[in-house]
Amino acid sequence: MTRLTSALLGATAICALSAAVHAETITIATVNNGDMIRMQGLTEDFTKDHPDIELEWVTLEENVLRQRVTTDIATKGGQYDVLTIGNYEVPIWAKQGWLLALDDMPEGYDAADLLPAIAGGISVDGTLYAAPFYGESAMIMYRTDLMEKAGMEMPTSPTWSQVMDAAKAMTDKDNEIYGICLRGKAGWGENMAFITAMANSYGARWFDMEWKPEFTGPQWTATLTDYLTMMNEYGPPGASSNGFNENLALFQQGKCGMWIDATVAASFVTGPDSTVADSVGFAQFPNKDGIDNHGHWLWSWNLAIPASSAKADAAKAFVAWATSKHYTELVAANEGWAAAPPGTRKSLYDNPEYLKVAPFAEMTLFSIDAVDTSAPSVQEIPYTGSQFVAIPEFQGIGTAVGQQFAAALAGQVTAEQALQSAQQLTEREMRKAGYPK
Structure with a gap:
């Protein structure tokens, strides 16, 4: 091994150690359903591009999740940096000042692509306070x-x-x-x-x-x-x-x-x-x-960031990744288009590859639009x-x-x-x- 090679390897190791030392850990509270568990299995795609962010998961049964996140946000407990909450909570909590606005999502997020019924349910005065992971009727x-x-x-x-x-x-x-x-x-x-x-x-x-x-x-x-x-x-x-x-x-x-x-x-x-x-x-x-x-x-499971989080930038990076078009394509590449998170983006229902393998797509979109x-x-x-x-x-x-x-x-x-x-x-x-x- 040459001195140069040795030096480069040493520098790489130091950088990796430095990244690990300075990594921010964000805690994500989520529900134990299939789509959310699937997301956890795909997060290597996020962490490889964000080596400075580590993810800690708290996965709970639906009733328990609601109870814990409601208690935490109402008391400003600060246990979680990302919350999985519904379109019931979002407007109520946003008006209380408990959630961060998501009006500055990264370039390419394309908020205009969100289905109007879904986006409307998680907005206050036209501003998003959560990002939809999937929507349903x-x-x-x-x-x-x-x-x-x-x-x-x-x-x-x-x-x-x-x-x-x-x-x-x-x-x-x-x-x-x-x-x-x-x-x-x-x-x-x-x-x-x-x-x-x-x-x-x-x-x-x-x-x-x-x-x-x-x-x-x-x-x-x-x-x-x-x-x-x-x-x-x-x-x-x-x-x-x-x-x-x-x-x-x-x-x-x-x-x-x-x-x-x-x-x-x-x-x-x-x-x-x-x-x-x-x-x-x-x-x-x-x-x-x-x-x-x-x-x-009309329901959507959404990712929101409590105003009490001290790691808002890291949390926002994760929320943007998990609710993006890129994530939808990642699911499709790993498990097929039929497994793509439904009910949030217009582009999914314009995608012939999805429509070809999802016999339920038409009824899903019709049901959401009818509400x-x-x-x-x-x-x-x-x-x-x-x-x-x-x-x-x-x-x-x-x-x-x-x-x-x-x-x-x-x-x-x-x-x-x-x-x-x-x-x-x-x-x-x-x-x-x-x-x-």
Whole structure:
């Protein structure tokens, strides 16, 4: 080895050591779903271009994630530099001054490419306060082979009556095949996301124009009654413990005839881990007979930076990478275009390579574009939101109501008791919060 070579190797080692010594570690709080876990597996692409930034992951179940990040940001705890939060939290927290504005993303990020419905939900006065990792609405995913075996056909735009008929026809409990799988796990973003969207399609609303809840009214009564009928007669056992991940596993294992849930699940039910990948069809979220409203569901998981972070520049570099067109292409190169994070960028739905391998793309985009968060119900409302109500108090109220409905599903209380309890607790919490304002 020459002296020059030795010197160069020594200098390289010193530089590497110096970079390691001076590396900033950013802590990322995220949810334990498939897309986010996939992202963690691809971060070498980020760190090779940012050797001065190290990533520390805190990966949590959805309800736990919401609880921890809400507590941390409200108390300015500073545990996390990047938060995975929904379009429910972003505008509320931005108005509180808890989030950094993302109006200066790196060149080439192309914020104009974001779908308007998704960008609008995470902006305040036209300024982004988070970057969308993926976006979703809700739709029906169903087994085409079981539907054919039952001698039935799923309409593109079905009613709840048609869905219940199909669920009955596909149920074969002796062989552990359940006609329908729906969320039952308590939580404002778990069972209440689905049940609120279903209630919207039944003509229900959370509050009248005086902010009085309406759980004891006919629309909510019909919603919960039909939900419990479907789950008890045609659903899997132990459904009150099933959320998104549990139902995804059931569907992939071939145990669900239908699953009505987030459009983002489509790439997983048609992916390599699904035993029924070649027999999956898609249809619009149902509407109640005679009511022209297919329910409203608009959600995005977004990456945001708390104003309390001392590592904002490093955090912003990561957020820009994880939500960029480059990241979408990286996923496609590693796992195919069908696995690309859906529902955020117009360019994905203009990409013929994606459309060729994603049979769910058209229904996903249609479902997202159809949402009007200012009018989720056919009745007049004093709030905005889709499968949630966009007020700070909703996290607590929604989860408490979800616990009542999960108890009804578990057979601990009747539907009427659950609705009465929901009415009483919601009235109490809204009075404490000072509504109407």
